[in-house]
Amino acid sequence: MNFDLDQDERALQSAIRDLCKGVFPMETVRGLESSGGISAETWQALEDAGVFSLRLPESEGGAGLGMTAAVIVFEELGRALVPGPLVGTHLAKTLGLNQARVTFANRNDLVISHLDSSDAVAVVDAEGIWLISQNAIAGEPVALPLDPLTPVSRVSSLPQGERVNEGADVSATRLEASALTAALLVGIASAETDLAVAYAKERQQFGRPIGSFQAVKHICADMLTRAEVARAAVYAAGVHLDGNGDGDTARAVTGAMLLASEAAFANGKACVQVHGGMGFTWEIDAHLYLKRAAALIALHGGADTYAEEMAAAL
Amino acid sequence: MNFDLDQDERALQSAIRDLCKGVFPMETVRGLESSGGISAETWQALEDAGVFSLRLPESEGGAGLGMTAAVIVFEELGRALVPGPLVGTHLAKTLGLNQARVTFANRNDLVISHLDSSDAVAVVDAEGIWLISQNAIAGEPVALPLDPLTPVSRVSSLPQGERVNEGADVSATRLEASALTAALLVGIASAETDLAVAYAKERQQFGRPIGSFQAVKHICADMLTRAEVARAAVYAAGVHLDGNGDGDTARAVTGAMLLASEAAFANGKACVQVHGGMGFTWEIDAHLYLKRAAALIALHGGADTYAEEMAAAL
């Protein structure tokens, strides 16, 4: 039993963190608002870094890594607020599909993110994994999406698409999508903690940093706590999906998604509050993290569905 | 519109508060644990003060007052943690029944409080108000009841009893029971606030009163807030039941019961926490208030049922 990042995992974490710092500083991320969250250059950088191919065997141009590595990578993408159809593209690549960008959608939900910038939409349902070419979908972009960096479109209906799950484990793919989303959310929860703490240390009111007031520091302690417990759950989900777990894999993933959702959402709101009036300005990053969290949670079924699934395991 | 206690109401409030101080100091209340929460003397004092008869016409020995006065009185009884089958006895007297002590019960609940010290059990259901003689009920007292001052018995079944609602408004009686219980609870919520604040001002740690730490004072501010909003709702419930309301009476009463339940329960837990280790001792009164609150809430159907009833009004 070793539930600490090993040397390779640490190296991966720090490499992807450095990549994000270099390619996705916040000015760049904010600049992507005008292009629907994606630019050719930044996407290429993610591809080159192996974000999407990392679980392919080396013989197919991948790194032969597993879901544990993937959640470590996606946590960093979340922390840096990297936008785009990350989860869908990663899973499509892992399934051996050739599309450059694939966005994930629920069969019963007619609100789809990143439709215009994706080549295809992937749907996982009880019958299988389906790929629908973007051209085949008539989507109407929403004027002001909740997360300014996650464009969404309404579609009136979703064609059945092509079944692409030859040899794939459909239920594992669903769990992988949840674990990767949970990893993005836990990165967000952590980034929100860091933002709030940094501001609280710096901001002076009443002749003291506001971070010296218990009212503020205790909010930050709760943020840290939520993020750390969720992170443990998310890493455990990755480890379980690699077959190295100590319990039920579906339960580990569902629990991780629930805790990561709660942490990212609650921390986002706390982060706005700690920033006071500044937290209500567009200029401060707090709202961008919160809105991304809210968008990811909604697009992945909502935290309530995960709580319900957890209960079903009792 | 005048939503402030008038002179008579203030006089009533201060008279009953003085009575409680005189007859029910905490040593006396605690002493009633050995006798099931009731002594002949203290009960007589309540009767003499008109707690049960206050809504009877003066011609029948009452004070000709209404529910507004009754909630003011019951708030004080709650604040002083006065035990006993107060609500049932008050309602029985108001309905013109002769029993000295009557305890209220739900038809579908086989846990009954104060059975041994009551002359009869009153049940209000959809068909009417029923009175069941205590002799007719085989109850088994519970060894350690949740609230040490609220003895409870299990019964295997409840006889139908005698229908006593000639001329009475059954649904009004139900609402009156809720409003009086809510008044007890709001008195408890307020007493818990006072206890916590007094302790926090006095208790020194780290060279300061603990009440000077935001972590503690903010708990107290939340306690005050819950109690004050609940009090406004409880007074409004009383006023509505007297026909002097500005909205739907059932909704006003249900909302009051819900807010008073939440306030008394949450404040009870907060009161224990503010007292730290001392709050976990039997000697400090915090737990007695919390346990009374929990018992009253459970015996009156639970806060969730009131939330559900509120939703039904939406």
Added chain:
Amino acid sequence: MDLRYSESDERFRAEVRAWLAEALPALPPKPGPHDWDARRAYDTTWQRMLFDAGYAGINWPSEYGGRGASPTEHLIFLEETERAGAPYVGVNFVGLLHAGPTLIAEATEEQKAAHLPRILRGEEVWCQGFSEPGAGSDLASLKTRAVLDGDHYVVNGQKIWTSFAHVADFGELLVRTDTDAPKHKGITWLILPMDTPGIEVRPLRTIAGSSEFSEVFFTDVRIPVENRVGAENDGWRVAMVTFSFERGTAFVGELVRSMKLVEELAELARKLPRGSGSAWDDDGVRRELGLIAAQLDGLWHLTKRTITESERTGVPGIGGSIFKLYYSEVRHHLGDLAMRILGTAALATEDEPAVDHVRGWIHAMSISIAAGTTQIQRNILSERVLGMPKEPS
């Protein structure tokens, strides 16, 4: 205690209602949220209609052109206008609710005569220059500097959270005139004509995406000494005096809107799918809506208590901070619940059915911050109401 309205109050309600039924259809269509000139025109037109009907400055003393309504009438007026969907104060916000009352209490007769009638008639729009980037919760630490130069104050510095600054004619401005005095004792209150040279207004984008607020920058802005209200260095007291006007009605419009929002969310829950049924079929969702409804009802009752108390005592009671603290929590819960009920429908923020609920979710985040954060309210209640000791500083 009696929650029924008096006959005269009921007559007043009937009058207001009758007038609204007639007046509202006469209003031009509401302008878009970013067309500021049109919004000024719309809001001031409405103000003029109120003036002509005798409702302008509903709670202002009649000697200054107000209606001198009682707090209960004020409550009725706010309730009826909100229920009827009438425009709220809009760009007239600062003039009617803060600067005007301050002038009434503290200004010279000349200053009053110059401004009060024009505010009431919708001819003069005001904004507020109090907050600064470095002075939020600790407002008295403001640094915008005014130095006397002959018969003018020369102002340099920066304000923030100035609403409607780019359509305002005047601003109420707090400046530091003594840098050596304790922070509350070196502040002066000035009437700022917004067309004075040296003022730069930059729209401030909020997390709601809107720019009702601005930052205002001052470079050698010359303000005549005769624009000072109250004594030099007495501006903190002057600014605070308005709060003693508060009679428990500050949040009535908000509260009535919130009650509507809950009803609408309950309606929406009945329509939006959840699992195999609708969101309304979910016991937990239903109970949460029920709790929120009870809490808003409780705040409605609390408002009546506060109003009654202030009618009796003439001063605002403790209701304000209690209201603000409790209301913030309720609105956060309501917003979060709405987001859960909406699911992906929340992603289309400006479309039905999300629009009001997503705006409400974001609005909640400002409620717990603006005009005294939740943390500051808890300080106020614990120290001023419960008498708990201050922290060492």
Added chain:
Amino acid sequence: MDLRYSESDERFRAEVRAWLAEALPALPPKPGPHDWDARRAYDTTWQRMLFDAGYAGINWPSEYGGRGASPTEHLIFLEETERAGAPYVGVNFVGLLHAGPTLIAEATEEQKAAHLPRILRGEEVWCQGFSEPGAGSDLASLKTRAVLDGDHYVVNGQKIWTSFAHVADFGELLVRTDTDAPKHKGITWLILPMDTPGIEVRPLRTIAGSSEFSEVFFTDVRIPVENRVGAENDGWRVAMVTFSFERGTAFVGELVRSMKLVEELAELARKLPRGSGSAWDDDGVRRELGLIAAQLDGLWHLTKRTITESERTGVPGIGGSIFKLYYSEVRHHLGDLAMRILGTAALATEDEPAVDHVRGWIHAMSISIAAGTTQIQRNILSERVLGMPKEPS
């Protein structure tokens, strides 16, 4: 990362499990909660069985008679004993988990030889005399005074929250030996023989109705100087050193019990009526149980992270305070939910189905207070982990 256990860990688990299957049926029936002599006998018998089987002092170094198990083995041991329903440390609590480790780290060889083997064999029961009525969160402000008189310290004062005091042979005692020094610098750690004259033990009734805790009063209690552990006035450091032994396993038993409690509450919810069905039919109740289960799972994963980290670094990480803070909140929620599910069944606190759940509700209130309140944990995390500034004092 790998959550699977090594072959040797699995072998260890199998051994423990096999031994438990054999040992537990041999235990005498559990005594009543108030029969203290019998409880001492029961707990020390169990300790002797552990000793004979080589499990006593599972994480103590082998040179002092412990098993020297790794943190992972310790985790496995705690998990298996709890799952099997084996007795926990009971009256051996302080000796095994606090006083013993302190002696190992700080005592003389004579002191170690006199006590450690007897603690491990269940021959010696210890209690703790740290907290005082005036020294709770601010433990270092303790006032119980020890004055040197020849070769004895003469102790006067009072301790509180001393568990199992009336059945203990020894106590670990913190006393003030220098009243002029800063509060952390005037404290001394003494071995207190509980049969010394001048000690009065009064049972302390808690809100759970039980009296596992006592108050202990000291009147001219003479303790030999040779009973001092560490230097005079260095007792604060001595007392704190034990915490550096903590390898993330402190709450494993608690956590495993809580996980069971949630399963049992879910079972119970399926049986207890609510509305027209069972409590389990309520979407909100079910989701709350699901959330709590996920949170406890999260704490299980966090525990493994903390254990791994401490195995690597040799020092306890930040997991402890995070665990304590989060766990307190979860247990409060679990307790409150249980009370709602039980309804009036909760009123019969000692009967089925209430008993474990009402006890759990009350227990939750001690979790957020004992060993550092929730408020103190938030201070620790914000200041020591997040590096936020201390308050002015």
